[in-house]
Amino acid sequence: MAIGRQSDPRDSDYERCKRCGWWRRLMGMKQILVVMVAATFAGCGDKEPLGNIKSLSSRPAPKQNITTKVIPKTLDSKHARKPNVLFIAVDDLNDWVGALGGHPQARTPNMDLLAKRGILFTQAYCSAPACNASRSSLLFGLQPSTTGIYSNGHDWRQVPLLKQAVNLPKHFKENGYLTLGAGKLFHAHTFFHERNLSGYSDPTAWVGYFPSKTQQMPAEATPKKWPVNSSRHFYRGHFDWSPLDIPNKEMADAKVVAWAKKQLAKKHDKPIFLSVGIYRPHVPWYAPQKYFDRFPLDQIKLPVHLVNDLEDLPPAGKAKAKRQWHQWITQNDQWKKAVQGYLASLSFADDMIGELVNALDKGPLADNTLIVFWGDHGYHLGEKESWEKFSLWEDTTHVPLIFVDPRQANAGKTCKVPVSLLDIYPTLVELCGLKLPPQKLEGDSLTSLLKKPATQLDRVVITTGGKGNHALRSQRYRYIRYADKSEELYDHENDPHEWKNLAGEPNSLSIKKSMARFLPRAEAEPPK
Numbered sequence: 001m002a003i004g005r006q007s008d009p010r011d012s013d014y015e016r017c018k019r020c021g022w023w024r025r026l027m028g029m030k031q032i033l034v035v036m037v038a039a040t041f042a043g044c045g046d047k048e049p050l051g052n053i054k055s056l057s058s059r060p061a062p063k064q065n066i067t068t069k070v071i072p073k074t075l076d077s078k079h080a081r082k083p084n085v086l087f088i089a090v091d092d093l094n095d096w097v098g099a100l101g102g103h104p105q106a107r108t109p110n111m112d113l114l115a116k117r118g119i120l121f122t123q124a125y126c127s128a129p130a131c132n133a134s135r136s137s138l139l140f141g142l143q144p145s146t147t148g149i150y151s152n153g154h155d156w157r158q159v160p161l162l163k164q165a166v167n168l169p170k171h172f173k174e175n176g177y178l179t180l181g182a183g184k185l186f187h188a189h190t191f192f193h194e195r196n197l198s199g200y201s202d203p204t205a206w207v208g209y210f211p212s213k214t215q216q217m218p219a220e221a222t223p224k225k226w227p228v229n230s231s232r233h234f235y236r237g238h239f240d241w242s243p244l245d246i247p248n249k250e251m252a253d254a255k256v257v258a259w260a261k262k263q264l265a266k267k268h269d270k271p272i273f274l275s276v277g278i279y280r281p282h283v284p285w286y287a288p289q290k291y292f293d294r295f296p297l298d299q300i301k302l303p304v305h306l307v308n309d310l311e312d313l314p315p316a317g318k319a320k321a322k323r324q325w326h327q328w329i330t331q332n333d334q335w336k337k338a339v340q341g342y343l344a345s346l347s348f349a350d351d352m353i354g355e356l357v358n359a360l361d362k363g364p365l366a367d368n369t370l371i372v373f374w375g376d377h378g379y380h381l382g383e384k385e386s387w388e389k390f391s392l393w394e395d396t397t398h399v400p401l402i403f404v405d406p407r408q409a410n411a412g413k414t415c416k417v418p419v420s421l422l423d424i425y426p427t428l429v430e431l432c433g434l435k436l437p438p439q440k441l442e443g444d445s446l447t448s449l450l451k452k453p454a455t456q457l458d459r460v461v462i463t464t465g466g467k468g469n470h471a472l473r474s475q476r477y478r479y480i481r482y483a484d485k486s487e488e489l490y491d492h493e494n495d496p497h498e499w500k501n502l503a504g505e506p507n508s509l510s511i512k513k514s515m516a517r518f519l520p521r522a523e524a525e526p527p528k
Contacts, residue, residue, distance in 0.1 A: 093375030110354035118404030132187035141425035148524035183277030241341025285341030314486035
């Protein structure tokens with residue numbers, strides 16, 4: 001995988017053998033079996049065969065929900081089949097995951113154990129800091145600047161370019177998979193009207209879906225009277241936080257997970273692609289009381305922040321911050337309560353992850369199932385005097401990304417190469433041996449990094465926050481250029497919280513010029 005070049009998912013051992021001459025020699029042989037074995041296992045260069053299956057799991061810590069299984073070390077008929085895929089999407093999940101260290105009080109033992117079972121990409125970034133733009137980009141493998149989908153109001157079903165493209169679950173279906181799903185995958189939400197529970201769904205992509213192929217999400221559990229702690233000026237009261245006096249099973253996410261667990265307990269005639277969307281910690285931060293009890297209010301630690309952090313930003317950067325929200329929250333003594341609400345919702349989501357993966361481990365599919373775990377974008381909780389997403393800073397764009405592959409032997413390793421959620425589509429195409437979709441995927445396959453996570457690559461990934469607004473992230477620097485050409489530059493080696501904008505300093509010119517090479521050359525107009 002090289003910078004500035006898209007890795008072709010067809011770059012498998014088989015394809016490399018054809019290019020380097022093995023294929024011509026093997027074609028002279030009469031036995032087809034010899035050809036298949038040589039193409040699969042001989043490889044070329046330093047490429048390793050995928051058949052090296054070793055133990056995936058480690059012993060779980062006490063009180064964690066995820067159980068572990070020892071995966072067979074020998075290749076058998078089960079692993080010769082295409083793998084199942086458990087595709088877990090968590091909404092508004094920033095880096096407040098224990099394995100990433102985003103907040104010292106975050107309690108995510110099940111997510112952390114999942115990281116120990118697979119490869120954790122410590123520098124993974126969304127391609128857009130908004131639910132719809134990020135998910136549409138991931139699910140079609142195309143940049144927002146290519147599709148024109150920049151905001152939550154842009155329906156991908158109305159974009160002419162995407163009428164010829166195939167989204168990820170549909171591509172699995174067209175390649176012989178049983179596609180099942182529950183909860184939010186395409187954009188949807190619980191605000192304002194029941195129709196938003198359906199969102200921008202694609203009924204043709206699925207064989208089965210819960211609640212239905214046309215409704216992605218169950219109805220939200222809410223207090224009798226809301227908002228409880230916030231104001232109706234914020235999403236008409238849906239930006240709110242409060243404990244609920246209900247058992248877990250009454251939560252919408254619990255209903256989604258309960259349905260998914262039943263699918264994981266069955267044997268299927270085809271390999272399955274099972275998508276599970278966990279809505280928490282998306283607002284409103286309502287969760288059963290016990291989750292709030294885990295984080296006593298008098299012990300809550302506010303996120304690391306700097307007073308007057310926005311002073312050295314251009315007007316375009318300042319405009320991205322929701323300063324009025326922050327002012328209201330601080331003046332009404334709600335900052336700690338809001339952080340408590342996010343931590344409680346995050347802890348609830350972690351328990352849902354534990355139930356889901358535990359069901360996989362106890363069922364018949366465990367030995368041949370890939371797990372892909374991801375958050376759609378980051379989230380601010382007062383850093384830079386801002387809340388929510390929609391900006392281009394680290395807190396809004398940095399996301400968890402974990403791949404668990406029972407055929408690989410790198411359980412518990414981390415990869416520090418910057419990667420994008422855009423890379424998931426081509427990675428799964430290669431891992432599952434799918435044909436290429438009709439659209440040219442704009443991400444890179446991460447399979448080489450899954451095999452050798454310690455690889456060092458000077459890679460740059462891009463996040464787009466509206467037409468003309470982009471953040472470029474290398475392992476060390478974040479460079480932001482807004483539509484009006486104003487800039488921000490941060491050196492994460494010396495400034496991990498992005499408190500000092502270096503864009504105006506003379507010695508930053510070469511860095512900005514080098515990173516600006518990765519800005520899109522053309523940008524699509526948003527759909528009308």
